[in-house]
Amino acid sequence: MSQETEIPELGFLGLARYAWRQLTSMRTALILLMLMGVAAIPGSLIPQRITNPMAVRDFITQNPALSLWYDRLSLFDVYGSPWFSAIYILLFISLIGCVLPRSLEHFKAMRAQPPATPKNLARLEEYQKFDTDSQVLDRASTWFKQHRFRVLNEGQSLSAEKGYLRETGNLLFHLSLILILIGVSFGSLFGMKGDAIVNVGERFINVPTSYDTLSFGKLTGEKSLTPFQIHVDKFVAQYDPATNAPKDYTAWVTVTNDGVTRKETIKVNEPLTFGNTRVYLQANGYSPVVTVRDSKGDVAFQGPVPFLPQDGNLRSIGAIKVPDAIPQVGFVGSFVPTNSRSAGQGAISIFPELLDPKLLFSVWKGNLGLDSGVPQSVYRLDTTKLTKVGLGSVKPGETFTYPEGSITLETVVPWINLQVVEDPGKKYALVGGIVAVLGLLSSLYGRRRRIWIRVTSDGVEVAGLAKNGAPGLEAEIKNFLAALKGEK
Amino acid sequence: MQTTWAYTSNYFVYSAMALFTISFIAHAFETAFAVRAPEVADATQGNLLVKTLDYKRTEKTARIATAMMILGFLLLLAGVICRGISAKHVPWGNMYEFSITGALAFTGAYLAALRKYDLRWLGVFVSFSVLITLGTAITLLYRNSAPLVPALKSTWLVIHVTSAIISGGVFLLANVVAASYLYLERVESRGPRPAWLQRVPSLEVLDQLSYRLVAFVFPLWTFAVIAGAIWAESAWGRYWGWDPKETWAFITWVAYAAYLHARVTVGWRGRRAAWLCIFAGSTFLFNYVYVNVWGTGKHTYSGL
Numbered sequence: 011m012s013q014e015t016e017i018p019e020l021g022f023l024g025l026a027r028y029a030w031r032q033l034t035s036m037r038t039a040l041i042l043l044m045l046m047g048v049a050a051i052p053g054s055l056i057p058q059r060i061t062n063p064m065a066v067r068d069f070i071t072q073n074p075a076l077s078l079w080y081d082r083l084s085l086f087d088v089y090g091s092p093w094f095s096a097i098y099i100l101l102f103i104s105l106i107g108c109v110l111p112r113s114l115e116h117f118k119a120m121r122a123q124p125p126a127t128p129k130n131l132a133r134l135e136e137y138q139k140f141d142t143d144s145q146v147l148d149r150a151s152t153w154f155k156q157h158r159f160r161v162l163n164e165g166q167s168l169s170a171e172k173g174y175l176r177e178t179g180n181l182l183f184h185l186s187l188i189l190i191l192i193g194v195s196f197g198s199l200f201g202m203k204g205d206a207i208v209n210v211g212e213r214f215i216n217v218p219t220s221y222d223t224l225s226f227g228k229l230t231g232e233k234s235l236t237p238f239q240i241h242v243d244k245f246v247a248q249y250d251p252a253t254n255a256p257k258d259y260t261a262w263v264t265v266t267n268d269g270v271t272r273k274e275t276i277k278v279n280e281p282l283t284f285g286n287t288r289v290y291l292q293a294n295g296y297s298p299v300v301t302v303r304d305s306k307g308d309v310a311f312q313g314p315v316p317f318l319p320q321d322g323n324l325r326s327i328g329a330i331k332v333p334d335a336i337p338q339v340g341f342v343g344s345f346v347p348t349n350s351r352s353a354g355q356g357a358i359s360i361f362p363e364l365l366d367p368k369l370l371f372s373v374w375k376g377n378l379g380l381d382s383g384v385p386q387s388v389y390r391l392d393t394t395k396l397t398k399v400g401l402g403s404v405k406p407g408e409t410f411t412y413p414e415g416s417i418t419l420e421t422v423v424p425w426i427n428l429q430v431v432e433d434p435g436k437k438y439a440l441v442g443g444i445v446a447v448l449g450l451l452s453s454l455y456g457r458r459r460r461i462w463i464r465v466t467s468d469g470v471e472v473a474g475l476a477k478n479g480a481p482g483l484e485a486e487i488k489n490f491l492a493a494l495k496g497e498k
Numbered sequence: 499m500q501t502t503w504a505y506t507s508n509y510f511v512y513s514a515m516a517l518f519t520i521s522f523i524a525h526a527f528e529t530a531f532a533v534r535a536p537e538v539a540d541a542t543q544g545n546l547l548v549k550t551l552d553y554k555r556t557e558k559t560a561r562i563a564t565a566m567m568i569l570g571f572l573l574l575l576a577g578v579i580c581r582g583i584s585a586k587h588v589p590w591g592n593m594y595e596f597s598i599t600g601a602l603a604f605t606g607a608y609l610a611a612l613r614k615y616d617l618r619w620l621g622v623f624v625s626f627s628v629l630i631t632l633g634t635a636i637t638l639l640y641r642n643s644a645p646l647v648p649a650l651k652s653t654w655l656v657i658h659v660t661s662a663i664i665s666g667g668v669f670l671l672a673n674v675v676a677a678s679y680l681y682l683e684r685v686e687s688r689g690p691r692p693a694w695l696q697r698v699p700s701l702e703v704l705d706q707l708s709y710r711l712v713a714f715v716f717p718l719w720t721f722a723v724i725a726g727a728i729w730a731e732s733a734w735g736r737y738w739g740w741d742p743k744e745t746w747a748f749i750t751w752v753a754y755a756a757y758l759h760a761r762v763t764v765g766w767r768g769r770r771a772a773w774l775c776i777f778a779g780s781t782f783l784f785n786y787v788y789v790n791v792w793g794t795g796k797h798t799y800s801g802l
Contacts, residue, residue: 036763040760050740089740250645252644259648277648277651278651279654280732288735290735292735454714
């Protein structure tokens with residue numbers, strides 16, 4: 011029972027050294043690399059909060075029990091989860107531990123002389139022997155210089171080496187991955203992202219209250235917002251009449267920044283740029299412009315109300331809330347730009363442009379609950395405590411009257427969703443990406459090889475060695491020999 | 499709107515399919531009829547008759563097979579170009595267009611490799627898989643030629659998708675080679691190769707070849723991913739967002755990176771390397787099929 015196995019004392023330092031060696035070993039790096047690939051998979055199969063928060067919400071309502079476990083395991087936030095972070099942080103530590111010593115070694119090797127000519131050249135690749143002549147070493151030396159070999163002159167022999175670019179590229183590639191990671195983390199710590207719906211004819215001012223959603227990186231805040239204003243002058247969406255698919259979206263805007271006002275356009279692939287901040291055109295829809303009057307005929311509300319598109323033909327839903335009417339009224343509505351009817355669904359839209367717009371709604375009265383402190387969606391109206399007082403539809407210019415008042419659809423304006431993104435880290439990631447490709451190219455296509463030439467009493471010997479069995483040595487030595495024999 | 503160009507493109511694709519069919523039959527015929535039963539006296543090993551391959555007899559068929567493949571490639575190229583003209587954009591706006599261009603890239607990769615290596619034994623597989631791809635494309639995936647949705651209107655469409663298609667073609671070729679390796683290894687472990695397999699190069703050559711293909715095209719795939727990120731930055735407001743397509747492109751990249759490390763640094767060869775290669779290639783295929791057909795995310799456009 012009391013027999014204990016003798017464990018050689020490692021000590022803390024020894025243990026740390028052992029752990030470090032294990033972590034930076036190639037095998038560990040390889041396992042971590044594969045693990046990262048595997049760990050990325052669930053995020054593409056399970057809806058993710060960062061890409062599709064709506065789908066996550068639907069999933070949770072449909073599978074509440076399972077979702078609890080998913081949430082505990084961060085499966086709705088795979089790419090920010092502790093386990094995913096653990097894998098890539100370990101991988102990058104392992105990478106640094108592997109690449110930095112190798113970089114030092116390589117730096118030394120690049121400044122060192124090529125190794126001495128081996129004694130027995132005949133055992134090497136592409137061995138050749140021919141009659142000597144007095145100037146052969148001079149010619150060899152010139153040829154090496156022309157072809158940018160590094161040469162060690164040993165009197166009777168030359169040892170030449172070329173192709174350090176292979177390892178240089180390899181190291182650059184791995185270092186650039188670290189740069190990309192720095193760029194990504196920098197962007198997420200100091201960046202911001204926000205969305206704002208802006209009606210055509212309205213102005214967007216870059217302050218927190220203008221946004222519908224807004225999020226900042228951990229190390230930044232509201233003060234970082236670039237001061238600019240965007241007035242949306244006009245927006246045109248073109249659709250293909252045959253397929254109803256969108257062909258082009260263009261927004262014409264007037265931008266004010268640093269006291270300078272200028273006209274610009276925003277398109278899907280052409281955002282506006284203010285330093286590290288860019289403004290994208292991400293979505294569009296329609297805002298019915300309505301006037302709501304109370305029973306005395308006084309205007310209780312007037313203005314555009316953005317409706318949310320539900321399909322490719324922009325059938326949209328929304329809510330109009332009129333807290334200033336007495337009693338308070340609200341409308342649960344659906345808007346169709348090109349009206350038609352289907353047996354199953356009622357009103358549908360058959361084209362995304364405003365060919366035959368129509369607003370359909372039910373009218374509700376009662377306390378809208380806007381002062382209750384419970385946040386409400388602007389697109390939905392909670393009708394559980396309200397009474398329905400009417401059901402109607404209007405086309406532009408038409409008025410619908412109900413006992414408590416009336417609603418007029420004046421006109422319809424488009425809205426656009428401006429997405430504002432600030433990412434100060436992306437330039438580092440871009441540089442990292444470019445260096446990564448260049449590094450890869452030179453590391454995968456580069457060939458490290460050595461060529462030796464020695465003059466002996468009975469002739470000239472030439473031989474070579476290609477590292478990693480790289481092809482092309484044979485042709486190179488052939489060229490070399492041709493130059494030596496003056497055939498060039 | 500369906501234009502004359504689109505119809506012309508369809509005719510070209512159908513004709514190319516006919517030629518690939520002939521090429522497939524010729525390749526199969528060549529392999530089958532090159533087998534020669536020995537003269538009874540000379541070549542017995544134990545009780546077994548050792549059959550040999552005699553390609554002299556089928557050289558003409560082999561030439562026909564390759565010629566048909568080249569012609570099919572040219573017709574398919576014409577089909578892809580006409581499709582592009584009809585739609586007024588590079589022909590990879592939807593999955594049909596992506597498939598025919600992918601089949602073109604795959605055939606191109608094979609024909610280009612054929613100039614350097616004697617790969618005619620692969621012809622049966624190549625012509626067959628191209629036929630399957632084109633067949634699925636034109637029956638299941640066909641969509642009328644249409645203008646691009648605004649998000650695709652960018653120079654990056656050409657750069658990003660071209661590099662992704664070429665990488666895919668070469669990755670799949672490497673996969674076919676690695677699969678042949680695994681199959682042959684099993685065959686060889688049970689005894690000498692049957693006659694119809696004698697044409698296929700040695701295991702060592704296959705092993706090297708699949709590595710060379712991957713090493714050759716890995717930088718291009720890296721570039722395709724980075725070009726995609728640059729495009730995403732200007733179209734979607736972020737360069738990387740773990741969209742399903744992006745995630746799987748990343749997984750493919752990681753898998754091939756692991757494969758290259760396993761070979762170069764750890765020294766994996768043979769069966770293990772071949773399996774890893776096939777796994778990496780499958781992630782690419784999965785990305786292509788799953789994410790386009792069933793997936794959600796920003797890479798799905800206008801019904802495939």
